[in-house]
Amino acid sequence: MTQGYYGRPIVKPPAWSDLIPTYFFAGGLAGTAATLAFAERAAKNDRLARTLILGAAAGCAVSAFCLIADLKKPERFLHMLRVVKPTSPMSVGVYIFSAFSGSVFIAASSEVTGIARSAGRFFEAIAGIIGPIMSVYTSVLVGDTVMPAWYLPRKTLPLLFAATSASGAGAWGLLFAPARSNGSARRLAILGGTAMVAALQALHRELGPKQAEAYTKGEAGALARSARVLNISGIVCATLAKNSNALSKIAGALLLAGGLTERFAVYRAGCASAKDPKYVLEAQKA
Amino acid sequence: MADWKARTEGAKVVKSICPYCAVGCGQSVYVKDEKIVQIEGDPDSPISRGRLCPKGAASLSLVTNPLREYKVKYRRPFGTRWEELPLERAMEMIADRVLETRRDTWESTDGDGHTLNRCYGIAHLGGATLDNEENYLMKKLYTALGVVQVENQARI
């Protein structure tokens, strides 16, 4: 029997395009990449730091494009800056993103041009500190909706977002830095990838079997399964990749793909939990 | 929402009656710059008390509907397309057709010599959304022409 009103959604799935999960991925990667860049700079590993700060810049560029292009009225992007709304994670996020990406761009420009190096380093440090917030705030953004698959995993969703970001940043290092200097990236990739797999399991537990179906069934489920294969393969490769440029690159590519796929899986799970009214009804059972 | 002001503000209100069913709901027609900007229920009407059904509520869309046409169209016998025809010319041609058919199909008496005095070759079918005054002129003109097959929606 169909539930609710002719099986029609009770809440509306996002009217967003795939630019938004892409943004979640790119923004998350950028955030953690900046933090690792900052840490590596402190550890005097300039080679890796350079790769990572440029990675953060690339992530920010993709993010900015995604954010603006997805607006139904892109020319009105600046309307976001009319107000500061603490109740709106998107409003807060716009300022986080602005501060973060501004810092990243200054740091990256300085890195590339060699101009104003100390200022560059200063903003790299700022970006490195904001980075984790940049990586995780999107979990608040999606959590603050009525999509049961996003709303309900209050504890585990931020962890999943953090793990995916860590894996992504590490993977970026694996992919674009030489094996001899990518050690911390490799460790972060392995840690992040493993955490991602674990966090998803925890998220399923937090949701319970009925709500977890949003993540395990349908397109979201298929994406999640692919992500899992990619991630585990990536972790294995990364573990074996010590000092191997080729394996590093393969591991990086696998984990990047795995992280992106994971983001889409989460996104689709949110949509699925809106489209079928059973999730809302289950969640709101008296 | 650049303009928060109701577009009926300052409009002229013309009192009307809904053209759909026979409940006879009162309508207020809001006119600005010779254009109708809104039609809604007339709260003064003791029958409808300002309310309207979906059709009545759509009356503005009815009189401005996207399929509405404002020029005479003419299809000649055996023609395969519509042609343009000025209104005055159309009126002239219709008057000629009426008189010609009237001459051709006039019946003075029936077979037994009873008076008929009529034109049998013309018939009329009218909708029931026509005004009393219109029905009156129609019936008057047709009767003078001898046309008896004057009918309307009521029969249908």
Add this chain to the structure above:
Amino acid sequence: MGFFTDTTLCIGCKACEVACKEWNKLPSDGYEFTGESYDNTKELNGNSWRHVAFIEQLGQERDTSRWLMESDVCKHCTHAGCLDVCPTGAIIRTEFGTVVIQDDICNGCGYCVVACPFGVIGEKQEDHTMGKCTLCYDRLKVGEQPACAKACPTESIQFGVVDELRERAEKRLANVQARFAGAQLYLNDPNDGVGGGGSLFLLLDKPEVYGLPPNPIVPTKDLPLRWRTAGIAAALLFGAVVLCAAVRE
């Protein structure tokens, strides 16, 4: 100000839908036959701000057979998710206590769409901003009632001051309970998950039968908690990065 929609009086004529579209100049939302009783509007969205739901409950016993009809609309929640999350300030609470999207400020980010526990908001075809019932804010400004309430032939849609409507709704419920099985009020409780609606409903069956959430909760209710857990996750992430950088093999 708000609505009290009394479904015991609704004849399913859809005058509210049409009156709303005529006044607000909303386009038609496609010509698609759904087969879902007489409902071809399907849902509230950016182009349809009133939606009449039809539920056929026709068993073998003719006596218990009924055909429920309900005109749905934006709830103008006391705690409005859409308003909370709107990043541009396009969504405001007006002097009438209603929740309105200003279409010249809205940039179409769509966050309000996913923050509404009732699935009310959608994209407006005409200008790609987000749209929903304004409770005819422009009409209220000149002392007119909303177009839907004015048109409703049977006073199923009543417009007024929310507190008075609440009282009226309670009275009405007491009056019809004996006549209509399953009669219940919806969104009349200021202590519910959205702080009570600016639109109240008298329903004849469970809310979900009409496609309404049984226990709607404004998503921002958990916001502080979410920021806290996100903060912890961010700290962990920072720690992990530092750890990975610190460990030298």
Add this chain to the structure above:
Amino acid sequence: MGTSFGRGGATTFQQDLQNSDCILIMGSNMAENHPVGFQWVMEARERGAKIIHVDPRFTRTSAMVNLHVPIRPGTDTAFLGAIIHYILEHDRAFKEYVVNYTNAPVILREDFKDTEELDGFFSGWHEDQNRYTFESWQYGSMDGAPHMDKTLQDPRCVYQVLKRHYARYTPETAAQICGIDAQQIIEVAEALCANSGRERTSAISYSVGWTQHTAGAQTIRGAAIIQLLLGNIGRPGGGILALRGHASIQGSTDIPTLFNLLPGYIPMPHALAHDNLKDFIESGSAMAGAWGNLDRYVVSLLKAWFGEHATEKSDFCFDLLPRINGDHSTYRSIMDMLDGKVKGFFCIGENPAVGSGNSGLHRRALANLEWLVVRDFNEIESASFWYDAPEIESGELRTESIKTEIFWMPAAGHTEKDGSFTNTQRLLQWRDKAVEPQDEARSELWFYYHLGKRIKEKIAQQAEPHADPIRFLTWEYPETGETREPSAAAVLREINGWDAQGKALSGFGELKADGSTACGCWIYCGCYKDEQNQTARRKPGSEQNWVAPEWAWAWPANRRILYNRASADPQGKPWSERKKYVWWDEQKSEWIGFDTPDFAKNKRPDYIPPNGAKADDAIAGGQPFIMQADGLGWIFAPTGLVDGPLPVYYEPHESPVRNLLYSQQANPCRRQFPRPFNESNPSPSELHGDAFPFVLHTYRLTEHHTAGAMSRSVPHLSELQPEFFCEVSPELAQLRGLIHGDWATIFTSRAVIEARVMVTGRVKPMILQGKEFHSVGLPYHWGSRGLVTGDSANDLLQITLEPNAHINETKGLTCDIMPGRRPRGEAVPAFLNDVRKRAHMDVVT
């Protein structure tokens, strides 16, 4: 209603339904088709009145009422008969009302024979001519008062005849005919009885669910008999409300564009009966009652039309009027078009190519004209048939071979012209022009006025045979504006009429037969009283009592409840305080109350007409039905109907079952047009009577308007009901393999169409005479043009007419249905040939 009470209009007004204690809605889907009027039913319901809906379908009306009874389409007469049976059997009539205000005590002639005696026929039947002669139905004595037995005991009095006539209409028998439980009939009957009498009143409202049947007029008569027996006519909360579907459909019968009437229900002169004005008036006027003054109405009408030429010497130009000599209804005209006798056709705001029964036949008729004028907002199907009719698609008609010359002309909308509509409660309401029509769009008033002017000019210039009626016709109306629009107010003033000095008349009482007054429609006389357009009066309803007499103007004489003298007892006192309306004030010596009394204002309740009194003077003070010659409500109708003085149940023309009550299957007087493309599906007792096993009925939806010209062009309405669908029960769906949301093909021997399938529990199978039967419901709004398109349900229908009103039977015919889409193109005629062959109808005669 004209026959039963004297006037062909609703006896009450919509707002008064709020005072009803019980409302029976039957043959009408009021909530869907008159939603705003339905508010008054809801008011009554909320005040505790019992609301009953008797209708084949479970509609939005049924959803709102206390009791829904789903009868088989076309069996209303049997259902109402069972209620009459119940009232008589249990002696529940309102005796004091019945004895004094109805013709129940009248003693009938010895040679009158009822259907009880002649198995379904009354006396006077002529088998060879398929018609009745009416002598034996007349009252026993018409010299002076008819013979009466006020004890109602005489076996030949109407009451006793009625009792015998309805003896066989037991709830049990009717239940078998209608496909319901006897208990349901008893519940309805009991509700009506319990809510009638001195203290309480019940109302009945109906619509085309009654009229579009071969027993249409007799069904309404059934309701009239119930309301007279229960004493509900002329009283607040009582009455019979005919719900009309179009803004001015009442107006278009009052000022008729109907072949058999002149304005104000004056009959058209008949070739065989009316040689001159004197003949005409003598045969048409009654000794007593308002029709006693027919001469005044006719002469004033002729004065209005022929002005100075209408003199006593010229017999007031009576001879210039054309004569009818049979049926000239629109269906007859269609047949004459097909036969080439009618050559020119005006189709004005009407869409027969979709809206008329057997629309395919109408389209073929249009394709056989010499010229056609279509006036509408949009290019409707009746204007586009020559290139997009289904018959073009099937190859049966070819554009290049259609000779019809077509003038399509843009019409002005209701906001673009002044004028009045007469609504369902006889209320004339004026509309003011809001804006000028665009471009070449013009009002019909403009069109006919200027057409008339041109024709007059042409005739003045050239010798024209039979020119006098046109030459003499008064045709002077003030013109305004650039378009030279004639003044609608001036036309309304002519309808109202004027006296010898040219002053507007105040009421039809002022009309004269000597040619000193002119009046275009006597029943509308008074609508321009005191030179004021009374129809434009707009005193807000909130500032008046519920009758709102100062809002617009109702005919006759601004009366809102007709025959309201009956709201008082014979002595002139209200029957009860609760139901007082109009009563005799002894001190003022006049009738007073909430409404204009429908009675001579100063006629005492105990007035007895002197010998030789005429017209209204011949009506006694205790006789409320002032239009009838006897002043009484007619339970038995001695004249006025061609198919019987009492209602008789016959099966619809096409039916799945045999008539249980009489061996006569269908109304013997119904008018048939057997010809190709108008074949009848066989019915039981005929061979292969089960070839079309399902009952078909057509209807309307709230979201659309009739043939769709005024709704399929409107986006906000089209989206609400975008596609043509058929409603079937889950049982029929299973039987025929129909899938919800998919397509079905529906066919009769005339046509085949397709529709989306709506399987719904709102439709239930019927048990008739122990067997299960199914129905297929079709809303008929779609056609080939508009924002949303679809096949036309009316294509399926057949033309067979009710004999009194010449209205087509559109509900309760038979059909068949199968899953999937219909054949297309040339496969259509082949398919239909096959269908007819299978039904053994291959020989068309």
